[in-house]
Amino acid sequence: xxxxxxxxxxxxxxxxxxxxxxxxxxxxxxxxxxxxxxxxxxxxxxxxxxxxxxxxxxxxxxxxxxxxxxxxxxxxxxxxxxxxxxxxxxxxxxxxxxxxxxxxxxxxxxxxxxxxxxxxxxxxxxxxxxxxxxxxxxxxxxxxxxxxxxxxxxxxxxxxxxxxxxxxxxxxxxxxxxxxxxxxxxxxxxxxxxxxxxxxxxxxxxxxxxxxxxxxxxxxxxxxxxxxxxxxxxxxxxxxxxxxxxxxxxxxxxxxxxxxxx
Numbered sequence: 001x002x003x004x005x006x007x008x009x010x011x012x013x014x015x016x017x018x019x020x021x022x023x024x025x026x027x028x029x030x031x032x033x034x035x036x037x038x039x040x041x042x043x044x045x046x047x048x049x050x051x052x053x054x055x056x057x058x059x060x061x062x063x064x065x066x067x068x069x070x071x072x073x074x075x076x077x078x079x080x081x082x083x084x085x086x087x088x089x090x091x092x093x094x095x096x097x098x099x100x101x102x103x104x105x106x107x108x109x110x111x112x113x114x115x116x117x118x119x120x121x122x123x124x125x126x127x128x129x130x131x132x133x134x135x136x137x138x139x140x141x142x143x144x145x146x147x148x149x150x151x152x153x154x155x156x157x158x159x160x161x162x163x164x165x166x167x168x169x170x171x172x173x174x175x176x177x178x179x180x181x182x183x184x185x186x187x188x189x190x191x192x193x194x195x196x197x198x199x200x201x202x203x204x205x206x207x208x209x210x211x212x213x214x215x216x217x218x219x220x221x222x223x224x225x226x227x228x229x230x231x232x233x234x235x236x237x238x239x240x241x242x243x244x245x246x247x248x249x250x251x252x253x254x255x256x257x258x259x260x261x262x
Contacts, residue, residue: 067169074114075236076175077251080225081260083169086142090176093139098123100135101186110139112176115211115235119179122210131202132184136231140173172215177235190231200230207233208241213251220250225260 068076071088078084095109096116102109111119119135126133145168152161172178182189183199194200195218204214215234216226236244236251244254252258 071175074177075240075251076177077255077257078170078172078175079252079260080166080170081257083167084142084174086169088174089141090139093176096120096135096138098133098135099184101182101189107139107141107144108137108173109135110176111179111235115177115179118211118235122207122212125206125210126199126202129202129206131199133181133199134184134186136180136182136186136189138173138179139176140171142168142174145169145171145174172232172234178215179233180229180231181233182231190229192228195228195230203233204230208245209238211235211238211241213241213244215251217250223252223258223260224250 065081065083067083067085068078070076071084072090076084090112092113093110094113094116095105096111096119098119100109110116123133145166149161149165149168152165155161180190181199181203182194183197188194188197203212207214212233212235214230215232216224216229218228218230221227234251240254244250247253250258252260
């Protein structure tokens with residue numbers, strides 16, 4: 001089923017990483033190396049840009065950013081063109097009974113109930129195959145997204161922050177259906193080196209059996225608008241997950257609304 005979207009304010013779309021955890025190491029190192037070349041922006045101008053995006057002014061431009069009409073749908077599409085409402089908070093957030101790389105019961109440990117139950121099964125299935133996983137980051141509220149993005153704007157300027165961090169409201173983590181995972185040791189958590197681990201290979205092969213997809217697969221960067229993230233899995237339900245794997249497609253291709261990076 002395809003969902004209706006309401007158009008809102010237009011802005012430039014960048015091919016960036018998704019603020020998956022703290023500022024990605026590769027980008028952090030890159031920023032340090034290019035300090036002398038950094039564009040020094042007017043802080044008031046940067047904040048004005050973010051404010052204009054959040055105003056959600058109605059627009060009929062076909063290239064406009066859109067806000068999803070059914071944010072609670074399990075197969076909802078969220079990306080840099082399709083935003084969740086800023087006040088959307090899933091009503092059924094729970095704590096999955098799986099291990100995380102931290103002990104605290106905080107926001108980013110939560111998922112929607114259906115996704116949490118599926119994640120429990122996925123971790124159990126992995127363990128039977130001698131694969132030991134841990135959660136890194138699951139739910140992320142709009143308020144948290146905004147705080148993280150604003151922090152990076154303050155550190156690096158608006159334009160630079162956009163290169164590695166998703167705008168508030170455009171993160172799948174706000175759905176409560178997405179989670180970043182790693183090995184039980186946390187090694188290579190939300191880093192490119194995770195792609196070479198046995199845990200990543202297991203997720204690539206088996207996650208669809210539990211209703212999860214690798215949301216930002218390799219070779220689809222120009223379609224999803226995000227770099228390859230083998231650690232970021234998204235719950236869509238078993239039937240759709242298997243269909244997408246069989247057809248080798250992303251959610252953007254499923255809804256025929258791509259590419260998002262142009």
